[in-house]
Structure formats: C-alpha cells, structure tokens
Amino acid sequence: MAVIKTRDLTYTYPGATKASIKDVSITIEKGEFVVLTGPSGCGKTTLCRCFNGLIPLFYGGKLEGEVVVAGCKVVEHSIYELARHVGLVFQNPENQLFALSVEKDVAFGLENLAVSRDEMRKRVDWALQITGIEDLSERSPHELSGGQQQRVAIACVLAMQPDVMILDEPTSFLDPVGAQKIFEVINELNKELGITVILVEHRLDLASKYANHVIVMDEGKVVLDGEPRGVFNSEKARLIGVGVPKATRLYQILGENGIRLGRVPVTSEEAASLLREVLKRD
Amino acid sequence: MIEVKDLCFTYPTGVEALKGITLTIDDGEFLAIMGQNGAGKTTLVKHFNGLLKPTKGEVVVDGVTTGEVSVAQLARKVGFVFQNPDHQLFCETVEEEVAFALRNFGFEENAIKKRVDWALNLLDITQYRQTSPFMLSGGERKRVALASVLAWDPQVVILDEPTIGQDHQQKEKLRQFIVQLNAQKKTVIVVTHDVEFVAECNPRVVLMTEGKILAEGPAEEILTNQKLVAQASIVPPQITQIFLGLSDFGLPTNVIDVHEARRILLDILEGAS
Amino acid sequence: MSMFEGFRFRRVSSVIHRLDPRVKFFFVCVLFVTAILFSKLPPLILLFFVPLPFVLAAGVQREWIRSMRGALFFAVIIFLFNFVFTYFSTQYPQLPSASLLERSLAMTLRFLVLVESFSVFFLTTSPDHLGLALEQSHVPYEFCFAFTTAVRFVPVLADEAQTIMDAQKARGLELERGNFLKRVRNYIPILIPLIVGAIRRSLELAEAMESRAWGASEKRTNLYVLKLKNADYLLAFGSVLMLIFAVYVWRYVPVPTLITLLRL
Ligand SMILES: Nc1ncnc2c1ncn2[C@@H]1O[C@H](COP(=O)(O)OP(=O)(O)OP(=O)(O)O)[C@@H](O)[C@H]1O
Ligand SMILES: Nc1ncnc2c1ncn2[C@@H]1O[C@H](COP(=O)(O)OP(=O)(O)OP(=O)(O)O)[C@@H](O)[C@H]1O
Ligand SMILES: [Mg+2]
Ligand SMILES: [Mg+2]
Secondary structure, three states, X not given: OEEEEEEEEEEEOOOOOOOOEEEEXXXXXXXXXXXXXOOOOOOHHHHHHHHOOHHHHHOOOEEEEEEEEOOEEHHHOOHHHHOOOEEXXXXXXXXXXXXXXXXXXXXXXXXXXXXXXXXXXXXXXHHHHHOOOHHHOOOOHHHOOHHHHHHXXXXXXXXXXXXXXXXXXXXXXXXXXXXXXXXXXXXXXXXXXXXXXXXXOXXXXXXXXXXXXXXXXXXXXXXXXXXXXXHHHOHHHHHHOOXXXXXXXXXXXXXXXXXXXXXXXXXXHHHHHHHHHHHHHO | OEEEEEEEEEOOOOOEEEEEEEEEEOOOOEEEEEEOOOOOHHHHHHOOOOOOOOOEEEEEEOOEEHHHOOHHHHHOOEEEEOOOHHHOOOOOOHHHHHHHHHHHOOOOHHHHHHHHHXXXXXXXXXXXXXXXXXXXXXXXXXXXXXXXXXXXXXXEEEEEOOOOOOOHHHHHHHHHHHHHHHHOOOXXXXXXXXXXXXXXXXXXXXXXXXOEEEEEEEHHHHOOOHHHHHHOOOOOOHHHHHHHHOHHXXXXXXXXXXXXHHHHHHHHHHHHO | OHHHHXXXXXXXOOHHHHOOHHXXXXXXXXXXXXXXXXXXXXXXXXXXXXXXXXXXXXXXXXXXXXXXXXXHHHHHXXXXXXXXXXXXXXXXXXXXXXXXHHHHHHHHHHHHHHHHHHHHHHHHOOHHHHHHHHHHOOOOHHHHHHHHHHHHHHHHHHHHHHHHHHHHHOOOOOOOOOOHHHHHHHOHHHHHHHHHHHHHHHHHHHHHHHHOOOOOOOOOOOOOOOOXXXXXXHHHHHHHHHHHHHHXXXXXXXXXXXXXXXXX
16 A cells, blocks of 8 residues: 555655656555665755655745655645644754753653643653663753764654654764664664654665665656666666665676676675675585 | 864863864865764865864864964865855855955955956856846755855865755766866865765765764775764665675675776676676 | 853852842842942951852852952052042042042952952852753743853854864964964854854753743643741841941941041
8 A cells, every 4th residue: 555655746846946856656555664765955855845745835946746754745735734634853953953852852752742741741652662762761861972863863753652753864974883773763663663764865775775765866856766686786876976885886796797796696694605605605 | 185183172052063073185185074973074174165163173284273364365275065055155246256255355346357257157157147146946055155165276176965855967067076176186075974965976085973983095095984883873885786786796895886887797797708 | 162161160068058039139139238328448358358258158259259359450450449539520630549549449358358259159159050040030931041041052063163163274274373263263163163053952942941841821830939047037037137227327326537546
C-alpha cells in the first residue's frame, strides 16, 4: 500500500523564475526505507516540504500536480493535520529544539494536539526510551552534544507517532560513529515499528545499507528510482555525480577490468564476501 | 612552519578543551585533523592564527609566538576558512566580499583589483562578481568564502569542516583544489570527520580525542588501524573495511583507496590465473 | 560573554528551587511591599536578613554575592544622591546630622532589599519553571512561548556572535581601530551576518514548529501542571502572616529610628 504518492508534482517558490521540482511522480510504499539523494540544490528539501504541507501552506508559491500522503490530499489539509501522519526532522538540530528541557520539547507536538496528560506522559517516555535518551529528559538543549540533540529532535517527531518520518540530512554535523548511531535508531524505527522512513543523505557509504528504495534527483527531476543495487550501479548515477558507496564503485572498477562479482554490493560486508568467493575460486 | 608546544587551553566557562598538544606542521604539508565531536579540533586550529591564545604552552608560527602578535598580523600568513560561510559573508557583491580582507590588510587599489580577479577566477565564480553573496547556493557561498581568504595568498590555509552538506562533485572539486594549493607549496590544514574524503586525499592525519592527540601519521596507516579509529569515534573507510574482512587471504589491510584496491586485487587474481 | 552568563541557568535542585514559582513570586512581592512601607533603618535591617536563609538553603550564595556586588555600585549612587540632595535642600549650611545619615542609609538599604529579593527569585527559579508559571497564570501561550524561546536562544546567539567575530578577525578586521565613527562602522561585518543568521534561524524554527502541529487546537494541554505542595502552602501562609504583621506595625506601632534605639 502506498503511503506517499505524487503525480506530476511541479513547484515554484514565490518570486522564483524557475521551478524547483519538476514533474515528480513517485510512489513510496508503507514500511519502506527510502534514501533520497542527488546533487546540492536539486530539490530534495523542497520535495520533503511537499510531503507535510509546508509547501504550499507555509511557503506559498505555485504547486501543480498532486501529492497524497497517508490517504490525505496534501493541499486539502492543514499542516497540523498532516503532522499526525508525517514527521519532519531537519539538518540542524539546534533550530528544532525550542523548549528549555528535553521532555518539554518532546511533548510540544502532543501539547499542540491537546493529548491528555496521562497519554502524553506515556508517549513522551516511550519516545525517549526508543531513542535512548531517558537519562537526558531534564536537561536543556544547550547542555547536549550535537548527536544527543539530533536524537531529541527524532524523539520529538516520534512522540507524535507518525506513519512516515522524513529526515533531511540529519547527521551532517556528527562524527561517523555518532552518525551511525543515529542511523541505527532510524533503522530500528523502520524495522521494528514499521514506520516508513525517507532519509535525505549525501554520504551514501554510511546510509545506503539500510535502504530498500533509492531515489536520485537532479535539477528538480527524479532521474533514478528503484532498488539500491540497480540505482547505484547505473551509468546515470555516475554521470550525475552521485557519491555511490565505495563498495559499489569497487565492483564497477573490477568489472571494467574483467572481474565479475556475483551481484552488486552496497556494504563492505557484502563486497568482502563476494570477493571472498572470487578469491577462493582461484 | 607551525610548532605547537605542550598547548593547553581552557575556555572561560571552565571547559578544558586542549590538554597538552605537541605538534609540528612543516611548510607545504597537507594535514587532516580528525576526531569526534567536541575533541577540540576547532579549538586547536583557532590557535594557529591567534584567535585563541594558549592558557599554557605556546604556538610558534614561522618563528613568531602567537601570544605576542595580533590576529590581523598572523592572519596575513594563516588564512582560516570557517565552516559556515554565512558567518562571514556580509557585502553587497561577491567582488566586495573578496576585497574586504585585502582592504583590511592595506593593499593598494590596483593590487586589490588584480587579486580579486585572480581569486574569482581560481574558484570559478567570476560570473557572480556583481551578484549578492546571499543569492548564491550553499556550495557557491562556500567558494566565495574560500576566495575571500585565498585572495591575500596566505602561506597556510585552514579549512574547518569544508565538506559538510556538500555533494560528491563539490567534494571532488574541493579535493582537486586542495591538491593544487598543495602543489604550490602551501600548507593546507583540513579539519574534518569525513573519512571517505580523507581517504581520497591521503594526507597526513592527526587523530584527536578529548583534547589530546591520539595518533598521527599517514592516512593509510591511521585510518586502517581499527583500534585508533574506534577511539576517535570514526569508522574506517569502506575500502579498508572490505580489506579487513579479507585479511585471512593474506591481503594487505592498509588500503584506503579504490584504485589501490583494484591494483592489489588484479595482481592477485591475474597472478593466480 | 559574561553579560549573558546570567541566562545560563545552572540546573541545581533544592527545596527552594522546587517551590512553586507563583508562591515564590508572591513572597517576593510581600518583601517588596514591606520594604516600601518602612522608611526607618531597623525594620529594613531586619528585612534584609529575611531572604538569607533562602539563599543558603538554595546553595546559591556565590551567585547571590555576585549580584549584590553588582548592585553595590547603584547603592552607592543612591546613597550619595539622597545624602547630598537632602543635605543641600534642608540643612545647609549646618553640619550633616546623624538622622540625615540614617535616612540616606535607609533608602539605600531599601534598594538593596528589593534587589536582594528579586535576585533570590531569579537565582532559584529556572526559566522553564517560570514559563510554566506564566502559562498557568493564564498569560497567553504565544507570550510564554516567546519568553522561553528567547531564554533558549540568547546563549546560542551569543556563541554565534563570537564565531562571527572570529571569522571576521581572521579576515583582518580590527575592531579597535580608528576614530569613534570608524569603530562603529567596524561592527557592520559582524552585525549583518548576525541579523541574517537570526532571520534564517527564526524561519527554520517556524518551520519546525509548524511541522509539530503548532496551532492545532485552541486548548493546548500541558505535560506539567504546577501543583501546590506542603512547602508551598507553608511559604504562602508565612508570606500572608508577614504581610499582615507588617501592615499592623506600620499602622499602629510607632517605629523607632536606629538613633533612638541606640539612645535607649
Ligand atoms: N525558500 C526558498 N525560496 C526560494 N527558492 C528556494 C528556497 N529554498 C530553496 N530554493 C531553491 O530551490 C532549489 C532546490 O533547493 P533545495 O533546498 O530543495 O535543494 P536540496 O536538494 O535540498 O539541496 P542541498 O543538498 O544543498 O540541501 C534551489 O535552486 C534553491 O535555490
Ligand atoms: N566558545 C566556547 N566556550 C566554551 N566552551 C567551548 C567553546 N567552544 C567549544 N567549547 C567546548 O570545547 C570543547 C572542544 O570544542 P571544539 O569546538 O574545539 O570541538 P571540535 O573537535 O571542533 O568538535 P566538532 O567536530 O563538533 O566541531 C567542547 O567540549 C566544546 O563544548
Ligand atoms: Mg536540502
Ligand atoms: Mg569544530
């Protein structure tokens, strides 16, 4: 079942001369882990804003085509109605946290939705526990490291129990281990709670092992859309300059030199085991 | 040459950010400083152009102790490009932005014009000369910030987190650019935790953790040492991970580059068949 | 930076910190009113000692002393002003009398009591507690939100200002160069990025708020409710008693000056 479906979506920011996304038609199934990538300025963030109604309600501008999220036509609903279905986590954690304690921040959305206090307590504790930050509940955001802040931002969205969670470059300020921990949390939400995840990311080496659907955009258009191996291995991805995982790159380079591995690897483990077979054969 | 001798630094808030750093950076070197968030990387490089003065120990740049001269004097020699270009862009046009530092350093109008031309050309932003920097994309703003520093031709260039939010192509351009600077005998110091970027550049690496230097050496040696890398909260490059997974085949484990990897694998496979 | 240190509330917990901010505020108001009622030195001296147990119980002596030291400068000015002004308007050319000295001291002490009681309140009430108290005193939510966000972002902006200053210094900007006009102009490269940054930040903030169902319902609920506990009732009761007592003394008991007390 599709949770997000767009048809010929085209959007122009107010005052802009050129459309920022053009004729985007994609379908995202329930429970998928989608990685959305593409060169800087290609419209990834813009597309994400269409999924929760920030576009067109908050930004204005001209939207053509159709977006349906969790059965709701986006243009017919307010942002707060959509917020129950779609959670958006942004790049800079600092600007998403505005309360003076972690708990209060996580509760913010629920307070807005007028959830009863008992229910709220339960959901806040649940969200803190899943993101592994129970012990930080009383701290204020400026006492937290970047990684901790980003977990709080995820918990804030998670507490509203959305069907879809969109994360726009959530780890760019974090060191690799911190980033990996965040990806693990996201992966758990996807695999265990069945939340559909859309992850916008440039650093594919770290993120792509979790994905089962990759969308590549370029200049406002969707140019590749499908299963990771196929996308990463395509000639087009290389031409656009997508930073495909090094494991896939190695596969391609070896292929050019006449060494074929069994299938296209995305992670280092896969590449290692495929190479292992080849090395054993000789 | 930059010599750091037993440098300690404590912020006024009481955070001990550096706890005894000793390091020598030679002229014309290409150095990457890596380590986890909050390890003190930014704090360390801010000492190189005198923005911060040691609490204990000293930093000597080309024979001058940083404590004894002003930031403006040191900045002539040591250019510092901050992580976020929005922290420095303020002029109405890109041209003005690039000329700003040159005016501060008291260059002649004629020289300023020449250098602005040169820097805009170098970073491929001549077409935006009369544009407001605020109208440009993130990647372009970053290049303007870079141009505004390179314009005065400093001997040492420090780049704090140059790859954040950049796509693969921009990173590749940046890499080529650094190589070019390095070829002109400039010292380039990059602060980053982008392992794949460092693996592609192959500089000397300094690993930091909790205000101390954990290890230093060539990238191939440092990034392939699983224990060190884990201590600094980074992950080995993917190619290294692959080779670590194949160590029982007698393959070397200090590989970080795809092309190096190809060469080794081809040697073995073709040698065997 | 030290200018902003006051905003960096340290999270300490004590009996005093846990008191309901509304009751604490009431107590401070009672102190305030009492200090205004009396203009003689002895009751003001007594009054000065009333908040001290609170300071000690909250463990904020150091911060308290710092804030009192800050007030000392103004206290001296108030003293001199009172003394000189009253002297020239009433007694000149005689020598200043002891009662004049006492009256000026009393005025100064009254000021110190006011500062003291407010500093105890702000030193022991976390901003989020305060915001909560505002919310539950039926202050419009937008206002409370603005208050907490401001507290949240003051240190962030202060850090950002520092970074921008560093970035411009690294490009050879010297703030302390030139005449007055030039010096003011030197701040332009710092102000513009700071303002642009603040605007961008507030946009991002608005976006994040919208995404979390801002404005979804007329009646927001709240994770916390402030509930009066025994200690709160005790303080409220004590404050009321103190107020009644103060008003009674002020109305019916002739308060002696320090000089008459010393003569006895
Ligand atoms: N608020 C806005 N108003 C006008 N134009 C905008 C706005 N935000 C983005 N744009 C433009 O829309 C295009 C797509 O931008 P978008 O931010 O979606 O790119 P992106 O793929 O997220 O890039 P990045 O990887 O750098 O985050 C760009 O050309 C950009 O200049
Ligand atoms: N202006 C400041 N005032 C007080 N403490 C600071 C300041 N700047 C940094 N610190 C603290 O000093 C320590 C080192 O910070 P620094 O910014 O040098 O780390 P970093 O290695 O650059 O981290 P990152 O990878 O996150 O940029 C941290 O604990 C940080 O909280
Ligand atoms: Mg974006
Ligand atoms: Mg840093």
